[in-house]
Amino acid sequence: MAKSSVALKPRGLGKTSRTDAWWATPLATFIVLSTFLVYATWAAFQNADYWYGNYLSPFYSPEVLGQSPHRLFGPKPEWWPGWLPFSPALLILPFPALFRFTCYYYRGAYYKAFWADPPACAVSEPRKGYTGEHGFPLIMQNIHRYFLYAAIIFILFLLHDAWKGFWFAEEGIGGYSPKGLHPFPDVPVRFGIGVGSLILLTNVVLLGLYTFSCHSFRHLVGGRRKLLSAKPMSLRCYTCVSGLNKKHMLFAWCSLFSVMIADLYVRLCAAGVIRDFRFF
């Protein structure tokens, strides 16, 4: 009978009796989220190539102030301090960024992948001390629902962008200048479908699925009630959101990719690297 003397409860980063590839999922999370962070930061600082005719990059929408015809109010203000980098994306990106940062799903995922707390289930950790979300700073995660409210407003803007993505200027790309929120510009436009239109549409659908499958949304529409039957409308919404909520993780990843792809597509078209393919 062979004997081995191994401590029953080994401690320290990565100590475990698990024999499977427990590190694969956190590693994939680390790589994908880091790539996204680097790309999104780079894209947000560009302040160029973020629109192409009727297409607007989702990182830059809503464009509150800026140089494209999609902007809501005006150009970069005169008084903007020279030392402060300006980009329409930097004005708005904190909201979606914090929405994802405080998302229940991403929290669990990045605590593992970026903080090894724990590195994976039943795998030992590098640190002994722990406050979790019980103390500062992570107790701030509790305001997730406020970022949800902002995200819902953003979905409306992105829907409008997707709608605009189907209306092309008659005299070719670039003539498009929508007035305010109105989908029809003051130049003659006609309905059309380009690859970009489909990308922007898919993106807003995926972002919508991600936003409306949010745990806080599920709570808001009905989860908070003790007696669901008392409010039939609320029960119906709750049942529907609960169904979506089961796929929240999937939507979280798909929408992360779609938003990156949408920005990249618009950027490559705007920079003249590729040509938008128009079906008609």
Added chain:
Amino acid sequence: MGKATFQIWRGDATNGRFEEYTTDVGDGMVVLDAVHLIQAEQAPDLAVRWNCKAGKCGSCSAEVNGKPRLMCMTRLDDLDLTRPVRIEPMKAFPLVRDLVTDVSWNYAAKKKIKPFKPRKPDAADGTWRMLQEDIDRPQEFRKCIECFLCQNVCHVLREHEKFDEFIGPRLFVYSAALEMHPLDVENRLSDLKKQDGIGYCNITKCCTVVCPEHITITDNAIIPLKERVVDAFYDPIARLFRFARSE
């Protein structure tokens, strides 16, 4: 029929070692069958707790190749038998001997939770009326067999040993069953925040992954409880609404 090797922890937490046993294995066998065979043929003093062999009593919790599992529900054909299979006791709880741990902390912690407090009876004969759509949520939580695998895997207990400040996923499931019960009128939110330490949970979902009853612990019990705690303590607008309503 073939042979497989098992490394089983023998001894208590301070003084013990893994011992290797090779035994016959056959179709349809589960880990608990192999342990019983070893007990019968090679190690009559091997301590193992079990009861139903049907995944319903929650007694045979252990760690198989590092994963918290019910031994009676872990089929050998799902394991790689070309290598020794490691069987250890649950690591979060004090070890009694071999594969048996002392899980009594869970029962003590459960007593701290305010019990079910129903509203006044709906009918003169002292009975209540409930609708299925209102009881759906607690019904999921009632499937719990108290195997404590979720408590065992949760790093707040397993790694950080917050036994005095945190009640663990099983007891959040229990709290959620009470909080979402259509007849219950007790308020446990302050306890959940303070004494039960729900803020320590960082939503890693390890508890959900190991639950043999497939209870969606994190998404259906813990997060909804966290959201209720937010309503009560962290959301200024919700507080304002409550204040306005109480005026």
